[in-house]
Amino acid sequence: MLTLFELQKKFTENLKNQDMEIYSFIQHNKHMSPKKQLAIYQDSILSAMQQALTRIYPVCKKLVGEAFFNYIINHYIIIHPSFSPDLNNYGAGFSEYLKDIETMATLCYLADVANFEWSWHSLYQQITDKKFDFDKLRFYENQAKNIIFKLPRSAILLQSIYPIYHIFLINQKENEDDQSIFLQPNQQYFYIIWRNDLGRQISSLNKVEWIILTWMQDKLSLGEMSEKLMDLNHEINLNIIIPQMICCGFIVDIAINN
Amino acid sequence: MDIKGVGLGLRSAHYSDILKENPAIPWFEVLADNYLIKGSPNLSYLEKIRQNYPLTLHCIGMSLGSMDPLNFNYLKKIKKLIKIVEPVLISDHLSWTSFNKQYFHELLPLPFTEEAIFHVAKRIRQVQDFLEQKIMIENISSYLCFKQSQLTEWAFLKEIADQADCFILLDINNIYVNAYNHQLNALNYIKSLDTNRIAQFHLAGFENKGYYLLDTHGASFSSDVLKLFQQAIKKFGALPTVIEWDSHIPIFSRLLEEVQIAQTIMDQYANII
Numbered sequence: 001m002l003t004l005f006e007l008q009k010k011f012t013e014n015l016k017n018q019d020m021e022i023y024s025f026i027q028h029n030k031h032m033s034p035k036k037q038l039a040i041y042q043d044s045i046l047s048a049m050q051q052a053l054t055r056i057y058p059v060c061k062k063l064v065g066e067a068f069f070n071y072i073i074n075h076y077i078i079i080h081p082s083f084s085p086d087l088n089n090y091g092a093g094f095s096e097y098l099k100d101i102e103t104m105a106t107l108c109y110l111a112d113v114a115n116f117e118w119s120w121h122s123l124y125q126q127i128t129d130k131k132f133d134f135d136k137l138r139f140y141e142n143q144a145k146n147i148i149f150k151l152p153r154s155a156i157l158l159q160s161i162y163p164i165y166h167i168f169l170i171n172q173k174e175n176e177d178d179q180s181i182f183l184q185p186n187q188q189y190f191y192i193i194w195r196n197d198l199g200r201q202i203s204s205l206n207k208v209e210w211i212i213l214t215w216m217q218d219k220l221s222l223g224e225m226s227e228k229l230m231d232l233n234h235e236i237n238l239n240i241i242i243p244q245m246i247c248c249g250f251i252v253d254i255a256i257n258n
Numbered sequence: 259m260d261i262k263g264v265g266l267g268l269r270s271a272h273y274s275d276i277l278k279e280n281p282a283i284p285w286f287e288v289l290a291d292n293y294l295i296k297g298s299p300n301l302s303y304l305e306k307i308r309q310n311y312p313l314t315l316h317c318i319g320m321s322l323g324s325m326d327p328l329n330f331n332y333l334k335k336i337k338k339l340i341k342i343v344e345p346v347l348i349s350d351h352l353s354w355t356s357f358n359k360q361y362f363h364e365l366l367p368l369p370f371t372e373e374a375i376f377h378v379a380k381r382i383r384q385v386q387d388f389l390e391q392k393i394m395i396e397n398i399s400s401y402l403c404f405k406q407s408q409l410t411e412w413a414f415l416k417e418i419a420d421q422a423d424c425f426i427l428l429d430i431n432n433i434y435v436n437a438y439n440h441q442l443n444a445l446n447y448i449k450s451l452d453t454n455r456i457a458q459f460h461l462a463g464f465e466n467k468g469y470y471l472l473d474t475h476g477a478s479f480s481s482d483v484l485k486l487f488q489q490a491i492k493k494f495g496a497l498p499t500v501i502e503w504d505s506h507i508p509i510f511s512r513l514l515e516e517v518q519i520a521q522t523i524m525d526q527y528a529n530i531i
């Protein structure tokens with residue numbers, strides 16, 4: 001007789017690598033061998049994880065086709081177990097995994113699209129922030145240099161050398177438009193995605209806006225950002241760009257940096 | 259707060275129907291794991307629905323039968339959700355879903371042994387202490403049995419509930435599925451389950467795969483399951499019952515019809531007692 005620990009160990013070893021040791025501990029069933037009985041669990045586990053990845057990465061699936069997508073996710077599932085009770089957390093490393101597949105080289109933007117899809121999916125799980133309180137600006141007027149700006153807690157800043165949002169859009173289920181993509185050399189694309197009470201949001205950014213938002217995420221104060229901008233020799237006026245960012249919803253709160 | 263009659267498993271596809279139409283459903287059972295993030299859109303829908311309906315929480319992540327340590331990170335989130343929605347009752351399954359920190363997202367079967375009873379009952383007590391309330395444990399569908407089992411499934415269920423001092427959520431469909439899969443008599447399960455700890459019933463649909471039944475929650479309950487439901491009501495009373503439907507989820511009005519069918523049976527058989 002196995003201890004509960006040994007039984008769970010052997011059972012899961014079978015789920016992972018078809019180890020047969022558990023078979024002799026399973027009651028005989030007149031219709032199915034232990035192997036077939038265990039296969040019901042294997043199929044069910046695989047199917048739950050396949051469904052999770054298919055739900056999160058529909059554009060990747062469309063780009064590589066169903067058969068190849070199923071092939072790569074099945075391999076991904078074997079080498080990447082789930083370590084969270086919540087299946088919504090499964091698949092975070094899929095973009096990194098795609099980078100390592102040599103046959104993916106012809107679809108050079110796939111890993112970046114996967115990264116975009118993961119970020120877009122993860123917004124479902126994020127907190128929705130309250131709207132910016134403009135009274136706070138007046139309150140901190142005298143300490144302007146020390147103000148730090150808070151992005152939505154859900155905000156993710158993305159950059160790619162491929163137009164990933166465009167690729168994402170033209171590959172939506174309902175989109176019947178022209179699906180050609182023109183890759184331009186030396187081009188960079190910047191985005192912020194976040195969620196508010198209306199749902200998931202995305203905005204394209206220019207490089208300077210993207211840099212400023214990364215500084216804000218790093219909690220740089222208004223004074224520090226002004227100095228850094230001078231170093232960069234940019235003629236960007238923070239007094240203009242920051243109110244614009246507030247109106248767009250990129251900034252939801254301010255505080256004083258002590 | 260008390261709940262009575264036939265409630266429904268809450269699914270996100272039906273949020274707007276429920277909020278718009280305020281259907282006459284006595285309560286909803288909520289898949290707790292989908293609402294663990296404070297400020298998430300799912301949770302804000304749930305809070306709105308909670309204003310009009312009592313709720314019960316149904317969990318899948320406690321992994322009560324696992325040899326891994328209890329996941330207190332998960333339990334803390336459940337406790338926070340309890341504070342927000344104040345559920346009537348909380349449940350999870352008599353199974354294990356994780357081993358060596360890896361989660362399998364499947365309700366895996368336990369051997370019906372003294373060791374398992376002691377282990378699981380101890381963990382349920384720890385969970386109850388942490389959550390500061392009694393929970394319900396649900397009997398699962400299974401596709402294999404272990405040779406080393408020393409008890410019947412119903413005796414195992416009863417013994418754990420007694421040792422843990424917890425409630426039982428009796429899934430009628432799972433009894434039927436297991437009876438078919440393991441060549442048992444489903445009626446005998448109900449007859450032999452001798453306990454007053456049952457607090458709720460589950461009803462759901464399965465898929466017939468030929469040699470076995472798969473618990474898919476993707477179809478209407480079968481007439482055989484409804485017959486078992488009648489027997490369960492006769493024996494245990496007209497306990498609150500939830501209809502679960504998780505795959506190929508139909509339009510809301512179709513689920514209301516299912517509720518009506520189950521409620522009619524409940525009313526008929528409750529009067530027989």
Ligand SMILES: [Fe+2]
Nearest residue numbers: 396429460502
């Ligand atoms: Fe159930």
